[in-house]
Amino acid sequence: MISWLxxxxxxxxxxxxxxxxxxxxxxxxxxxxxxxxxxVAVVFVTFPNTKIELLHPLDENSPxxxxxEKNPRGGVHHLCFEVENLDAASRKVAEIGVRILGNGxxxxxxxxxxxxxxxxxxxxxxxxxxxxx
Amino acid sequence: MISWLxxxxxxxxxxxxxxxxxxxxxxxxxxxxxxxxxxVAVVFVTFPNTKIELLHPLDENSPxxxxxEKNPRGGVHHLCFEVENLDAASRKVAEIGVRILGNGxxxxxxxxxxxxxxxxxxxxxxxxxxxxx
Numbered sequence: 001m002i003s004w005l006x007x008x009x010x011x012x013x014x015x016x017x018x019x020x021x022x023x024x025x026x027x028x029x030x031x032x033x034x035x036x037x038x039x040v041a042v043v044f045v046t047f048p049n050t051k052i053e054l055l056h057p058l059d060e061n062s063p064x065x066x067x068x069e070k071n072p073r074g075g076v077h078h079l080c081f082e083v084e085n086l087d088a089a090s091r092k093v094a095e096i097g098v099r100i101l102g103n104g105x106x107x108x109x110x111x112x113x114x115x116x117x118x119x120x121x122x123x124x125x126x127x128x129x130x131x132x133x
Numbered sequence: 134m135i136s137w138l139x140x141x142x143x144x145x146x147x148x149x150x151x152x153x154x155x156x157x158x159x160x161x162x163x164x165x166x167x168x169x170x171x172x173v174a175v176v177f178v179t180f181p182n183t184k185i186e187l188l189h190p191l192d193e194n195s196p197x198x199x200x201x202e203k204n205p206r207g208g209v210h211h212l213c214f215e216v217e218n219l220d221a222a223s224r225k226v227a228e229i230g231v232r233i234l235g236n237g238x239x240x241x242x243x244x245x246x247x248x249x250x251x252x253x254x255x256x257x258x259x260x261x262x263x264x265x266x
Binding site: 003 | 134135136138141143146151153154157180181207208214222226228253254256257259
């Protein structure tokens with residue numbers, strides 16, 4: 001049901017510094033992309049088996065802004081797993097008593113694909129994103 | 134220099150519940166292993182491209198115990214990247230002004246291989262482990 005770890009999203013207070021640090025360690029680092037509709041600037045750090053997405057808020061209404069207020073140094077924001085069938089995965093999540101954030105319906109995520117986020121209060125304090133492949 | 138994401142370590146307040154949740158979502162979940170010398174019980178959750186290691190303290194002196202005191206719901210504890218040459222990676226880390234935890238020398242990690250941990254205060258609030266392959 002959940003399979004490939006698509007990315008680890010890390011909120012960072014300084015996107016340029018974070019990018020430079022990962023590049024210095026030999027990782028492949030993209031240019032910054034501003035995703036206006038999601039309120040975040042993102043840099044993709046590519047590894048042979050997965051990606052890190054470095055996130056920084058574009059404005060104070062960004063969901064990442066609140067995270068950085070609580071975690072000013074930055075930190076892991078969420079893990080995104082690919083799923084083949086988002087409806088089936090969402091039903092299974094409900095079955096085991098884990099809530100989906102928002103109204104429970106998929107939204108279009110930052111990669112243009114349907115996604116849901118699980119409520120971290122119901123799942124080991126970890127924010128998981130499921131992305132339909 | 135840093136390459137494959139070996140695992141994402143997640144500290145959890147209830148190892149049985151966490152294991153059951155990941156198993157219900159279709160992930161391959163190992164039996165619990167107690168690593169006495171590291172003070173943690175661990176369950177390996179295997180995905181096609183990487184692993185999650187669910188960690189729970191074996192006693193109150195475990196480094197994970199302190200983390201769970203601060204984060205009672207659980208949360209991502211660290212990311213472990215494989216490196217080909219730990220000495221070269223450690224020198225690069227020093228070059229960019231990032232401290233290594235402890236005395237700066239590698240220790241033998243939970244997989245029996247030399248590891249270092251970077252100081253999260255110097256690296257986006259994220260605890261990175263480098264493991265020599």
